Amino acid sequence: MEMPKTTIVVPDLVVENQKYLKKRKGKMSVTLVYAGLITYFLVVAYPLLWMVISSFKSTEEIFNHSWSLPHTWLFENYVTAWKSGISSYFFNSVIVTGLTCILTLLVSALGAYGLSRFEFRGKAFILVICLGGLMLSPQVSLIPLYNIIQKLGLYNTHWALILPYVAYRIPLTILLIRAYFLSIPRELEEAARLDGCTNLGILFRIFIPMSAPILLTTTILTAYYTWNEFMFAIIFIDDDSLRTIPAGLMQFRDALQTDWGVLLSGLTISAAPIVILFLFMQKYFIRGIASGSVK
Numbered sequence: 001m002e003m004p005k006t007t008i009v010v011p012d013l014v015v016e017n018q019k020y021l022k023k024r025k026g027k028m029s030v031t032l033v034y035a036g037l038i039t040y041f042l043v044v045a046y047p048l049l050w051m052v053i054s055s056f057k058s059t060e061e062i063f064n065h066s067w068s069l070p071h072t073w074l075f076e077n078y079v080t081a082w083k084s085g086i087s088s089y090f091f092n093s094v095i096v097t098g099l100t101c102i103l104t105l106l107v108s109a110l111g112a113y114g115l116s117r118f119e120f121r122g123k124a125f126i127l128v129i130c131l132g133g134l135m136l137s138p139q140v141s142l143i144p145l146y147n148i149i150q151k152l153g154l155y156n157t158h159w160a161l162i163l164p165y166v167a168y169r170i171p172l173t174i175l176l177i178r179a180y181f182l183s184i185p186r187e188l189e190e191a192a193r194l195d196g197c198t199n200l201g202i203l204f205r206i207f208i209p210m211s212a213p214i215l216l217t218t219t220i221l222t223a224y225y226t227w228n229e230f231m232f233a234i235i236f237i238d239d240d241s242l243r244t245i246p247a248g249l250m251q252f253r254d255a256l257q258t259d260w261g262v263l264l265s266g267l268t269i270s271a272a273p274i275v276i277l278f279l280f281m282q283k284y285f286i287r288g289i290a291s292g293s294v295k
Helices: 012-054 059-064 076-117 123-134 142-152 159-181 186-194 199-210 212-228 231-235 245-256 260-292
Strands: none
Touching: 012 260, 059 260, 076 123, 076 159, 076 199, 076 212, 076 245, 076 260, 123 159, 142 159, 142 231, 159 212, 159 231, 186 199, 199 212, 212 245, 212 260, 231 245, 245 260
C-alpha cells in the first residue's frame, strides 16, 4: 500500500533567516581577512616606524624612552650622519645600483628576446643553464670569484661589485622577461619586418616599450638586491671611500661609538630610496609579477 506523499512547506521566515546567516557569515569572513591584513601590516611597518622616530632622539632617550615620541626632535642627527660619511656611501650605492640595473636589463632583454623568438641548436640547454643559475648561491662561489677579481685587477673598484651583481641577477631577470615576451603577438613582429625593421629594431621599438611592467618589476628586484647586498661589499672593497651603504654603516657604527640616534638616521637614509622606489612603482611591480610569472 503506497504511503501518501507529503509536501513540506518551508516558511518564508526560515528562508530569510538562512540568507541572513549566509550574508552575516560572509561579512565575518571579510572582517577576519581585513583584521589579519591590518595586523600583518602593523607587524611589518612598526619596526620601520620605530627606526624613523628613534632617529630623532638622543642615545639616552632611545634607551630610557624607547616607545615614546621624542621630547625634542633632533633633526641635526641627519646632518651629522650625512657629514660623517653616509653621503659618500649613499652616492657609491647609487652608482653601483644604477649601473647594475642598466646592465642587467640590457643583457637580460637581449637574452630573453633570443630565447623567446629564435630557434637554434642548444636553446633548451641555455634555458636550463639559466634555471641552474637560480640555484647557485653567492656564498658557494665566493672564493673562486675573489680570485678572478684579483687576477682581473678589479679588486677595490666599483666593477668588483657591479659584475657579480649582474651575473647573479641575470638568470631570474631573463626568465621573467622571456615569459613576458612570449605573450607578445607574433603579428606585430611580422608587421615590423615587412616595414624593414631589424631584429634589434623590433626589440627596442616594439618589445621593450610593450614590456614596461615586467622591466620595471625586474628593476625593483635588482635594485633591492644590489642596494642591500652586504657580503660582496665587505669582501671586494677595502677603500672606505668606495664602500656602499650596507658595508659603510658597519664602519659608521664604530666611528660613532654608540651614538645610536645618528646611526638610526643613517639607517633611515639608507632605507628611504628603496621604500620610495617601491611605493611609486608598486602598481607596475604587481602587474609585472602577475603577467610575467604565468605566461
